[in-house]
Amino acid sequence: MLHLGDLRRNTAKPADSPSEGAVADWPARFAELAGQVRDARLRDFYACPIPDGTTPLEAVPMLALDVETTGLDPLRDEILSIGAVPMDATTIRASASRYWIVRPRAPLNPESVTIHAITDSQIASAPDLADVIGELLALMAGRIVVVHCREIERAFLDSALRTRLGEGIEFPAIDTMALEARVYRRRPRGFLDRLLGRRAEAISIRLADSRSRYGLPRYRAHHAPTDALATAELLQAQLAHRYARDTPLGMLWS
Amino acid sequence: MQVEQLEILDFLRGLRPFESLPAEVLESVVAQVDVRYCRAGEPIVVFGALAEHWYIVRSGAVEIFRRGGTLYNRLTAGGHFGEFGLLRNGLVRFPATALDDTLLYQIPRETFVDLFDRFEAFADCVEVEDRTRLRQVMSRRAEANDLLSATVDSLVHRAPVTLDSRASAYEAAHRMSEESVSSLLIVDANPDVPELPRLAGILTDRDLRTRLIAAGLPPDTPVGRIMSTEVVSIHHNQLVFEAMLGMLRHNVHHLPVLKDHRPIGVVALSDIIQYESRNSLFVVGSIFRQNSTDGLESLIPAVRACFGRMVAEDASSQMIGSAMAAIGRSFKQRLLELAEAELGPPPVPYCFLALGSMARQEQFIVTDQDNALILDDRFEPARHDRYFQALAAFVSDGLARCGYEYCSGGIMATNERWRQTRKGWERIFRDWIERPTPESLLQAGIFFDLDGVWGCTDWADHLRETIVHKASASSRFLACMARNALQRTPPLGFFKEFVVESDGRQSRTINIKRRGTAPLADLVRVHALAIGSQALNSFERLRDIIDAQILPLGRGQDLFDALEFIAMVRARHQARALEEGRDPDNSVDPGRLSEFEQKTLRDAFLVLGNAQKFLKYRYQPGRAN
Numbered sequence: 001m002l003h004l005g006d007l008r009r010n011t012a013k014p015a016d017s018p019s020e021g022a023v024a025d026w027p028a029r030f031a032e033l034a035g036q037v038r039d040a041r042l043r044d045f046y047a048c049p050i051p052d053g054t055t056p057l058e059a060v061p062m063l064a065l066d067v068e069t070t071g072l073d074p075l076r077d078e079i080l081s082i083g084a085v086p087m088d089a090t091t092i093r094a095s096a097s098r099y100w101i102v103r104p105r106a107p108l109n110p111e112s113v114t115i116h117a118i119t120d121s122q123i124a125s126a127p128d129l130a131d132v133i134g135e136l137l138a139l140m141a142g143r144i145v146v147v148h149c150r151e152i153e154r155a156f157l158d159s160a161l162r163t164r165l166g167e168g169i170e171f172p173a174i175d176t177m178a179l180e181a182r183v184y185r186r187r188p189r190g191f192l193d194r195l196l197g198r199r200a201e202a203i204s205i206r207l208a209d210s211r212s213r214y215g216l217p218r219y220r221a222h223h224a225p226t227d228a229l230a231t232a233e234l235l236q237a238q239l240a241h242r243y244a245r246d247t248p249l250g251m252l253w254s
Numbered sequence: 255m256q257v258e259q260l261e262i263l264d265f266l267r268g269l270r271p272f273e274s275l276p277a278e279v280l281e282s283v284v285a286q287v288d289v290r291y292c293r294a295g296e297p298i299v300v301f302g303a304l305a306e307h308w309y310i311v312r313s314g315a316v317e318i319f320r321r322g323g324t325l326y327n328r329l330t331a332g333g334h335f336g337e338f339g340l341l342r343n344g345l346v347r348f349p350a351t352a353l354d355d356t357l358l359y360q361i362p363r364e365t366f367v368d369l370f371d372r373f374e375a376f377a378d379c380v381e382v383e384d385r386t387r388l389r390q391v392m393s394r395r396a397e398a399n400d401l402l403s404a405t406v407d408s409l410v411h412r413a414p415v416t417l418d419s420r421a422s423a424y425e426a427a428h429r430m431s432e433e434s435v436s437s438l439l440i441v442d443a444n445p446d447v448p449e450l451p452r453l454a455g456i457l458t459d460r461d462l463r464t465r466l467i468a469a470g471l472p473p474d475t476p477v478g479r480i481m482s483t484e485v486v487s488i489h490h491n492q493l494v495f496e497a498m499l500g501m502l503r504h505n506v507h508h509l510p511v512l513k514d515h516r517p518i519g520v521v522a523l524s525d526i527i528q529y530e531s532r533n534s535l536f537v538v539g540s541i542f543r544q545n546s547t548d549g550l551e552s553l554i555p556a557v558r559a560c561f562g563r564m565v566a567e568d569a570s571s572q573m574i575g576s577a578m579a580a581i582g583r584s585f586k587q588r589l590l591e592l593a594e595a596e597l598g599p600p601p602v603p604y605c606f607l608a609l610g611s612m613a614r615q616e617q618f619i620v621t622d623q624d625n626a627l628i629l630d631d632r633f634e635p636a637r638h639d640r641y642f643q644a645l646a647a648f649v650s651d652g653l654a655r656c657g658y659e660y661c662s663g664g665i666m667a668t669n670e671r672w673r674q675t676r677k678g679w680e681r682i683f684r685d686w687i688e689r690p691t692p693e694s695l696l697q698a699g700i701f702f703d704l705d706g707v708w709g710c711t712d713w714a715d716h717l718r719e720t721i722v723h724k725a726s727a728s729s730r731f732l733a734c735m736a737r738n739a740l741q742r743t744p745p746l747g748f749f750k751e752f753v754v755e756s757d758g759r760q761s762r763t764i765n766i767k768r769r770g771t772a773p774l775a776d777l778v779r780v781h782a783l784a785i786g787s788q789a790l791n792s793f794e795r796l797r798d799i800i801d802a803q804i805l806p807l808g809r810g811q812d813l814f815d816a817l818e819f820i821a822m823v824r825a826r827h828q829a830r831a832l833e834e835g836r837d838p839d840n841s842v843d844p845g846r847l848s849e850f851e852q853k854t855l856r857d858a859f860l861v862l863g864n865a866q867k868f869l870k871y872r873y874q875p876g877r878a879n
Contacts, residue, residue, distance in 0.1 A: 083258070090290065091288050091289070091290055091360075092288060092289035092290065092291075093288055094259050094262060094287050094288050094289045095285055095286050095287055095288050097258040097259055098258070099258040214291075214355055215313060215314055215354060215355040215356075215357075216291075216313065216357060217261075217312060217313045217331075217357065219261045220260070220261065223260065225258040225259055225260075226259065226260060226261050229259055229261065229262075229289065232289070233289060233291055233357060236290075236291035237291050237293075237355065240291055240292070240293040240296070240355075241293060
């Protein structure tokens with residue numbers, strides 16, 4: 001997925017989507033939603049038990065996720081492909097990776113084609129997202145989603161489901177970009193820095209740059225299963241370096 | 255089958271064990287790979303645990319241990335481990351720990367065993383992996399060798415003794431005996447940073463002897479007048495071996511050791527002698543004390559003894575090669591000094607060139623004298639050539655008497671063709687590079703290893719820069735050089751006391767230079783020219799080549815190990831001949847190689863053969879590099 005600095009500005013949030021950090025008790029929220037939704041696939045997804053915030057990380061089943069899209073606006077642009085890799089704190093189940101290319105309802109934008117390299121002929125034979133939602137939700141069920149920049153995956157999935165099912169989706173996520181930001185974007189500029197006109201430290205928290213800080217190899221970007229794998233590896237590295245195995249999940253998700 | 259994880263596919267596809275697998279098999283393997291990240295120091299598998307996976311190092315580094323805890327192997331990206339336990343009793347035999355932060359690919363036991371059973375090439379690679387074996391041999395050797403692993407600061411036992419440059423020679427002598435040191439660092443007050451005085455020079459007991467007493471100067475002479483101002487220093491974390499080379503190259507006996515631009519001590523020749531007895535430095539020193547060709551010739555036994563000693567002490571081929579090259583270079587320099595003393599000063603400036611193995615610092619005991627002259631552009635043949643003809647003849651005949659045979663191909667400064675002005679050389683190289691034919695370049699290879707020995711040596715550096723710049727841009731030239739580099743090939747291996755060729759032929763001896771070290775040096779040279787490396791030594795070139803990432807992963811290290819091993823077989827062969835009172839040569843009788851040497855040589859030849867195939871593919875005519 002694209003992670004550009006100006007992304008938040010373009011990402012208008014649907015009015016009733018969960019706001020950042022608002023959900024403290026996800027299992028309770030899921031139980032509530034399971035009673036409200038009409039679609040059976042969504043109901044099954046919410047009904048599947050998920051770990052609560054006190055669960056130690058080593059016992060949390062996770063799913064690294066990445067979507068490629070036709071553009072940056074979740075209201076106008078569409079999902080093109082989804083990559084998903086199941087994982088936990090010790091092993092990344094690359095062998096269980098899934099990859100879907102789906103046919104967007106919006107036309108391909110020639111500029112974005114140069115980024116994700118998915119062509120018209122590839123999507124011509126691809127299914128509509130509605131046809132793979134069941135499989136995707138089944139894979140997500142019971143797992144905590146891991147993404148690099150959670151706003152994107154959440155907003156696009158929510159918007160896509162809204163268009164197709166008439167109801168959106170909410171789920172907790174661990175954001176590897178936010179974890180990097182905690183380390184590198186925590187300190188505001190000090191008085192002296194401002195006085196001397198020093199710029200804030202510009203340490204990139206983009207996926208590739210974050211990975212290179214942990215000695216992880218450079219991968220091709222914008223190929224959904226590769227980006228999902230890259231995110232999974234980054235999280236394992238972050239956990240190995242900064243979090244004990246028994247850290248409660250609540251410290252990381254939101 | 256649709257492969258989802260393309261990065262895993264691409265990585266595995268480039269590794270030797272997977273090379274021979276059919277595409278659909280490889281894809282099914284990729285679909286079985288899981289991934290694991292280990293922080294540096296984290297145990298990956300412990301001894302006696304259930305062996306469930308075969309591991310491949312994707313990035314980082316892993317150490318494999320024997321049961322007793324001693325190091326068995328060290329792996330980097332592309333390395334694999336765990337096969338032993340999977341193939342034997344199903345329990346981990348060699349525990350492994352992440353040395354750096356490491357990303358691992360793990361392949362389930364069933365998948366691995368299936369590949370092992372079904373694909374012979376995979377099994378061969380995994381079970382008796384030639385390059386791993388070669389790597390193990392070479393890393394064991396490196397560990398055993400102090401000169402290769404010890405750093406200079408291990409020799410520094412005390413802070414340097416310094417003295418102000420305005421102090422007198424008497425004070426210097428007093429200070430030296432008081433502190434029992436053989437050298438003083440002479441410093442000037444630094445007006446900018448008073449606590450960090452400037453290093454102005456070095457004064458040794460020899461300087462007191464030769465520049466003060468012998469020159470009849472009074473004891474109150476300021477040390478600033480008798481010190482050496484061109485200080486050759488070394489960095490604290492360089493190898494003892496490099497310190498030795500520095501002393502050899504500059505013929506000095508004391509090196510200040512610097513850390514953060516500040517001297518932290520001095521390494522003296524006597525410190526290094528503990529590491530290398532019968533020192534090549536002594537030989538270099540005595541070369542410069544000889545006043546005639548006869549005197550130089552009398553040093554042949556000392557040179558040979560030095561060579562024999564280094565081989566016996568298990569020095570690396572790079573150490574031996576550079577020590578012998580430094581000795582050869584000193585012979586040339588002294589002969590040129592003597593020649594100028596006899597013929598008078600040169601009518602125009604010149605630079606005397608070493609070519610081939612001496613320039614590459616890969617000289618052994620049996621060697622041709624390959625040399626040439628660069629002359630100033632004001633050179634006029636009618637007026638000046640008589641002088642340079644005589645100069646070249648003096649040096650060439652002198653070298654021949656000192657054990658450096660005349661070059662059978664006539665690549666010597668005595669040959670009019672190889673006495674050229676600076677412009678002349680530029681034209682010659684331009685022709686070679688811009689209008690190459692395999693025939694015109696056949697002889698030219700060694701000219702691309704050139705080093706200035708005497709005179710305006712910066713001309714040689716400048717010429718080399720120009721050449722490297724032009725060569726890396728000409729794919730046609732590289733293709734011709736590559737074609738020539740493939741003319742000499744290694745044999746397949748050995749069977750009992752015979753050399754076995756690829757077509758099955760057998761012979762009694764192998765020319766280890768022609769079939770081993772020379773084609774390797776040729777191959778390394780082509781890659782080095784292609785990437786614009788300025789290095790001359792094949793090992794240094796290989797480091798540049800590895801950094802440039804033009805070879806498949808791990809193959810640079812393989813070539814490094816192969817060159818080192820073949821060169822050492824050659825060195826041992828020559829040292830044995832000297833011991834037995836025979837004339838040393840390059841013709842090795844396989845019957846005199848140990849089984850271990852035969853087996854490892856075969857591995858090294860295989861590495862060379864594969865590298866030649868890659869060279870042929872990479873520098874095809876018309877292919878953009």
